[in-house]
Amino acid sequence: MRPPSVDRLARSLAHTGLPHPLLVDVARAAIADGEHEQAETRARAVAASLLQPVINATGTMLHTNLGRAPWSHTAEASFSNLEFDLSTGQRGSRQRHVGRLFAQLCDAEAAIIVNNCAAAVTLAMAGLAVGREVAVSRGELVEIGGGFRVPDVIEQSGAALHAVGTTNRTRASDFANAAESGADIAVNLMVHQSNYKIVGFTEAPTVTQLAELDTPLVCDIGSGLLDAACPWLASGPPPWLEDEPAAKQTLAAGADLVCFSGDKLLGGPQAGIIAGRADLVAKCAAHPLARAFRPGGLVLSSLQELAMAYLRRDGDAIPFWRMAARTPTELRERATALGIGQVVDLMSVPGGGTLPTVEVPSVGVMLTGDHTQALRVHQPPIIARVQDQKTLIDLRTVEPGHDSHIAAALRALNT
Numbered sequence: 001m002r003p004p005s006v007d008r009l010a011r012s013l014a015h016t017g018l019p020h021p022l023l024v025d026v027a028r029a030a031i032a033d034g035e036h037e038q039a040e041t042r043a044r045a046v047a048a049s050l051l052q053p054v055i056n057a058t059g060t061m062l063h064t065n066l067g068r069a070p071w072s073h074t075a076e077a078s079f080s081n082l083e084f085d086l087s088t089g090q091r092g093s094r095q096r097h098v099g100r101l102f103a104q105l106c107d108a109e110a111a112i113i114v115n116n117c118a119a120a121v122t123l124a125m126a127g128l129a130v131g132r133e134v135a136v137s138r139g140e141l142v143e144i145g146g147g148f149r150v151p152d153v154i155e156q157s158g159a160a161l162h163a164v165g166t167t168n169r170t171r172a173s174d175f176a177n178a179a180e181s182g183a184d185i186a187v188n189l190m191v192h193q194s195n196y197k198i199v200g201f202t203e204a205p206t207v208t209q210l211a212e213l214d215t216p217l218v219c220d221i222g223s224g225l226l227d228a229a230c231p232w233l234a235s236g237p238p239p240w241l242e243d244e245p246a247a248k249q250t251l252a253a254g255a256d257l258v259c260f261s262g263d264k265l266l267g268g269p270q271a272g273i274i275a276g277r278a279d280l281v282a283k284c285a286a287h288p289l290a291r292a293f294r295p296g297g298l299v300l301s302s303l304q305e306l307a308m309a310y311l312r313r314d315g316d317a318i319p320f321w322r323m324a325a326r327t328p329t330e331l332r333e334r335a336t337a338l339g340i341g342q343v344v345d346l347m348s349v350p351g352g353g354t355l356p357t358v359e360v361p362s363v364g365v366m367l368t369g370d371h372t373q374a375l376r377v378h379q380p381p382i383i384a385r386v387q388d389q390k391t392l393i394d395l396r397t398v399e400p401g402h403d404s405h406i407a408a409a410l411r412a413l414n415t
């Protein structure tokens with residue numbers, strides 16, 4: 001039998017919802033490979049490769065592969081006062097609106113927003129230390145995943161690294177000695193050990209100790225916990241957050257600047273925030289890299305919504321904090337209500353390169369066998385995990401409104 005024409009085959013795939021030019025590519029490749037019967041499967045694979053919402057049933061609250069923090073944002077097509085001052089009618093700065101809100105949230109004099117925390121640290125080093133040296137503890141010359149390596153970031157910013165102390169033990173006096181040695185140190189940088197721990201014979205200076213030195217102190221706290229007291233949670237801070245540095249407390253302890261991510265414990269869109277002393281924030285904002293790292297209006301208005309939720313102390317409006325605050329009791333009720341699979345106690349993890357040793361008690365359901373592939377092709381796709389040939393669905397990371405999707409997908413499995 002002769003293969004169908006490319007055009008006819010492409011038209012027969014219209015029900016997949018893909019635009020015609022993509023279907024033509026699929027049809028042409030399938031015919032060329034002598035697999036025109038596979039064209040529909042191929043079209044579905046192309047559809048699956050497009051960006052789309054998925055249900056995270058892994059129990060990893062900030063799943064890097066699944067976009068870290070879930071955050072919804074809606075905006076109608078519209079102009080905005082992104083760089084326009086409505087009170088004066090003059091040109092304004094895109095950094096003013098949201099920067100001011102984050103400054104208030106961390107009790108800082110000023111704040112600016114960039115594309116991610118890697119950009120925030122790079123800009124802070126470029127703005128404060130270009131052509132000079134940055135002192136960092138050897139215990140914090142780390143890689144935080146995705147190629148963020150502290151020595152490289154410092155070098156790329158145009159500053160030079162001045163390593164102090166040792167891998168396991170560094171003291172404030174190591175930083176003081178570096179400054180007195182004649183080195184031209186512009187900044188002392190502390191980098192939070194977000195995704196690893198050094199245990200045993202260890203020592204590290206506190207923020208308060210380094211703040212007593214004359215050199216400006218920049219703290220990359222990474223995860224973006226705003227306030228250790230979590231005033232946006234009625235139940236107060238969860239116990240597993242205990243050792244996590246928070247922006248407000250780090251600044252209160254004397255840091256001159258903090259840098260953090262928008263999409264880790266902050267629970268918002270991908271962004272980076274630099275907050276602290278107004279003169280230092282202004283130096284960062286004035287550096288040419290600030291233009292390259294600036295966020296778009298979509299991200300800024302989305303971050304503004306998030307900042308407003310924090311200012312209202314409304315943790316319920318922030319999906320990450322909703323999932324963090326779920327109790328095993330309510331999760332067990334939901335797991336039981338699914339009516340399929342065995343209800344089991346599980347351990348969720350914060351994820352996203354934060355809190356590497358923390359586990360959070362959770363509840364979900366378990367099915368015998370590995371069903372992850374079938375769950376991935378469900379609409380919407382459900383991402384589960386497998387352990388010892390058992391499929392685990394952790395409900396902490398699933399919005400309750402999505403339980404019906406989970407139940408339908410589990411019922412459709414051949415178990």
Ligand SMILES: *Cc1c(COP(=O)(O)O)cnc(C)c1O
Nearest residue numbers: 116117118144192194221222261
């Ligand atoms: C995650 C992290 C970063 C990188 O943040 P991005 O927003 O992903 O660029 C930098 N520093 C620390 C300490 C981190 O934890």
